[in-house]
Amino acid sequence: xxxxxxxxxxxxxxxxxxVKSISDDAQRLKAHVQxxxxxxxxxxxxxxxxxxxxxxxxxxxxYIGSLKDEDLKxxxxxxxxxxxxxxxxxxxxxxxxxxxxxxAFKDYELQKRLREIIGxxxxxxxxxxxxxxxxxxxxxxxxxxxxxxxxxxxxxxSGVDPDAVNAKEIExxxxxxxxxxxxxxxxxxxxxxxxxxxxVIEKARSNANG
Numbered sequence: 001x002x003x004x005x006x007x008x009x010x011x012x013x014x015x016x017x018x019v020k021s022i023s024d025d026a027q028r029l030k031a032h033v034q035x036x037x038x039x040x041x042x043x044x045x046x047x048x049x050x051x052x053x054x055x056x057x058x059x060x061x062x063y064i065g066s067l068k069d070e071d072l073k074x075x076x077x078x079x080x081x082x083x084x085x086x087x088x089x090x091x092x093x094x095x096x097x098x099x100x101x102x103x104a105f106k107d108y109e110l111q112k113r114l115r116e117i118i119g120x121x122x123x124x125x126x127x128x129x130x131x132x133x134x135x136x137x138x139x140x141x142x143x144x145x146x147x148x149x150x151x152x153x154x155x156x157x158s159g160v161d162p163d164a165v166n167a168k169e170i171e172x173x174x175x176x177x178x179x180x181x182x183x184x185x186x187x188x189x190x191x192x193x194x195x196x197x198x199x200v201i202e203k204a205r206s207n208a209n210g
Contacts, residue, residue, distance in 0.1 A: 002049065002173040005042065007117045012038065012097075013184050015110045017102075027103055034096060034104040036186045036204030038163060041093050042181055044208065052082050058171060067135055069111060071090065092208070194204060 016035065022028040055078070056063035067075060097105055097114060105111065192200050 003156045031103040031201045033203045037207040040208035
């Protein structure tokens with residue numbers, strides 16, 4: 001999943017400059033809020049992904065398999081909560097980028113590339129859209145009844161095949177994503193008038209929290 005999110009973030013980053021061309025002050029302020037709302041959703045996703053993977057030593061297959069019965073249920077409950085939040089955030093992210101009211105990323109070519117990455121109409125088995133669907137469906141109609149089911153969902157969050165887990169590769173992707181996300185935030189801050197920055201950030205944080 002984070003390899004796709006990294007590609008999305010690179011595309012969003014490339015589109016930030018166009019916000020400067022919005023002449024109406026109110027509309028430009030709205031675009032700034034949308035930019036930071038996207039940032040907070042992505043930041044929360046990163047932090048929870050790290051929390052989840054750190055909790056199992058970046059090896060969910062062996063870690064979950066090693067837990068005793070009395071430890072397994074509470075751990076899986078924590079995992080379910082994080083996975084449910086991640087699924088919801090993926091949908092919030094998609095809606096924020098593609099809604100008709102989005103001014104920050106309202107560019108036909110940009111949105112076309114983003115849709116290709118997310119994979120609404122993709123032949124790939126594992127897509128960001130598919131990962132979101134799986135996480136949200138499980139939250140609404142729980143289908144995870146075994147530890148193996150949780151492992152499958154945890155790995156879908158990283159977009160990898162359970163039979164080909166490369167924890168180091170996943171960690172590198174997340175760290176690269178974190179670095180770019182920091183640069184995204186720093187650049188976004190430069191677009192906003194200092195007198196408006198706190199207001200923009202507070203509104204964006206509220207939007208990201210739903």
